[in-house]
Amino acid sequence: MSNDKISDKRHLRSVATRQKLLEAAKEVFLEEGFQKATISQMIKKANIGYGTAYVHFEGKEDLLCVLMENVMAQFYEIAEISFFPKSKDEAEQIINKQTYSFLKMAEAERNMMQIFEQAIGVSSVISDKWKAIREKFIQRISMDIAYSQQNGLARATLNDEIVARGWFFTNEMYLWEIVRNEHHHSVEEIATTITSLYATGLYL
Amino acid sequence: MSNDKISDKRHLRSVATRQKLLEAAKEVFLEEGFQKATISQMIKKANIGYGTAYVHFEGKEDLLCVLMENVMAQFYEIAEISFFPKSKDEAEQIINKQTYSFLKMAEAERNMMQIFEQAIGVSSVISDKWKAIREKFIQRISMDIAYSQQNGLARATLNDEIVARGWFFTNEMYLWEIVRNEHHHSVEEIATTITSLYATGLYL
DNA sequence: CAATGAATATGACACGATGTCAATATTATT
DNA sequence: AATAATATTGACATCGTGTCATATTCATTG
Structure with missing residues (x-):
């Protein structure tokens, strides 16, 4: 009782x-x-x-x-980082920070993330969990791009969803490379380089 | 005899x-x-x-x-497309063409590529085959970037290999989306959008 | 506090897929 | 015709999985 x-x-x-x-x-x-x-x-x-x-x-x-519940929760947290830049430079700074946090997860949770990656290829249940995380990120990035376009910061001719997906894909694949310890550059350098490329391509 | x-x-x-x-x-x-x-x-x-x-x-x-030998050979062919642009516009044009060919493979060979993707997640033998294709592309893209940088067409501050990997990753993930028939836009639109983003970000 | 009932734990079993191997069948050579 | 080389075969041993009838442990009730 x-x-x-x-x-x-x-x-x-x-x-x-x-x-x-x-x-x-x-x-x-x-x-x-x-x-x-x-x-x-x-x-x-x-x-x-x-x-x-x-x-x-x-x-x-x-x-x-x-076993992966807490790690997945951390990804959802990163996806929630707020994004209201007032300039191209500020945008690049925020994006760089988010990308860095994202990639750092690979290092911090490397061991279990390795298992996770293997499981994604085998189990549809696990695969769906990761897909949900991916779509969450893409949805947020799409909104961020749309926001920047509406404020005249970003090129409005580009379809926001296509750009968002492409951008997340780069991040994701680097994540797995880092998880597998197959990256040839520091996480910092990777984050700043791909962010610079992306920001320069998208922002005015 | x-x-x-x-x-x-x-x-x-x-x-x-x-x-x-x-x-x-x-x-x-x-x-x-x-x-x-x-x-x-x-x-x-x-x-x-x-x-x-x-x-x-x-x-x-x-x-x-x-069963996948011929398909894999086709990827190697696409990777070999020559790249000696004289201007930013010409570069974007060549890149767009290559990206388009690459993504079109997903449509042309969709059925077997679906099996291939499933197998990559399960079999290390198959996974290695795909990794070899990926590295071939990345190596070629790196060379293309270095060429453009040496000719003053592309931003020389960016590390060519990091950019090359990031760019290929976007292409690759879109390839698998198209293979799974999960893309929400036409292959043409995807190719031109991501190419435009990439070329604008990298070229001067 | 004995008895009844509910929640939890157990391992034997049946199933399905894999890879091997000794035996067999087919064709070539001498 | 005998022998050798090559190709085929399916029965067998092995391994991992998931289920289920049974046993055990604990709570509740009269």
Whole structure:
């Protein structure tokens, strides 16, 4: 009766095993990568019964979704950065900051982002999660471009959505390069270079 | 003795079964997608013994590699388009043409490219094939940028490789959008818009 | 506090896909 | 005709998955 569920011993045990499994899953994912990782490995490492895993999660994908929740939330935060520039230079400055934050996520969360990238190629559930993030960014960027065009800062002849998608694509692909540690330049240099190219191309 | 292998009945039979399997594989891939497609299905459709498949190919991935050979060759051809502009306008024109050819491939080979994209996310062999194509393009674009910079046509302050990668990434992501039929604009409009943005940003 | 019921955990099982291999069949050569 | 080389075959072992009937643990009720 008191505290509803908190003091329910069964519920407490349930939460604990769920947590054990999540931690084991993270370890296995990081050791094996998404594809080679198996539920069986995670179950062994978590010291629970085989069937128990399926009580708490639907499978590998579901497990990873939960493990990536906080990272995905951070992306949504970055997408929300406000954008009301009064000049071309201010616009470039804001964009540069956003791009930098975006790419820095790749470094900060590299390990799990590597798993995430592998999973995107395999699991439609995970892929959809990332697509939602992508569309969120593109929608925001489109609005930013439209705002700049209405204020006479940006070339109005260009279709905002096409530009927004193209711009995000550059950012996204660099993100994955950095995640894979395959980038040959500093994140700062990449951010400033692509931002400069973009701002010069779009703004007047 | 005559014609070495052409008139070898055994060899002829071998080539025929290999071909039967390739054709069956293509059908199954297109019906089921890369992930759901199974070797067993292909074998059944080709009317050959189970083990026979593994004599000719190492597995699904290997099969798809062969099926994509001609498409991949076409990408390499597009990458080779010569680039010696004498003005900003001429540069934009050449770039637009190349981008258009590139994106048109997505439409022309949509069905198999869809399978290819799925496979890239799953198979490291296929993924490497695409990475090689990507690096080929980026290398060529880098050279083109350096050429323009040396001739005073393009902003020399920008790092050519960073710009080249960013530019190709935009192209590539649009390619996959078109492959998936998820683009909301005509290929022409996409090509001219992103080219205009790029050329304005890079050229003087 | 015993008994009943609900929530949780368990592992044996059936299924489907893969790749291998010893045996077989077909064709070439001697 | 015998032998060798090449190509084909399907049964088998293996592995990962997801389900489900059963068992266990805990809460509630009379």
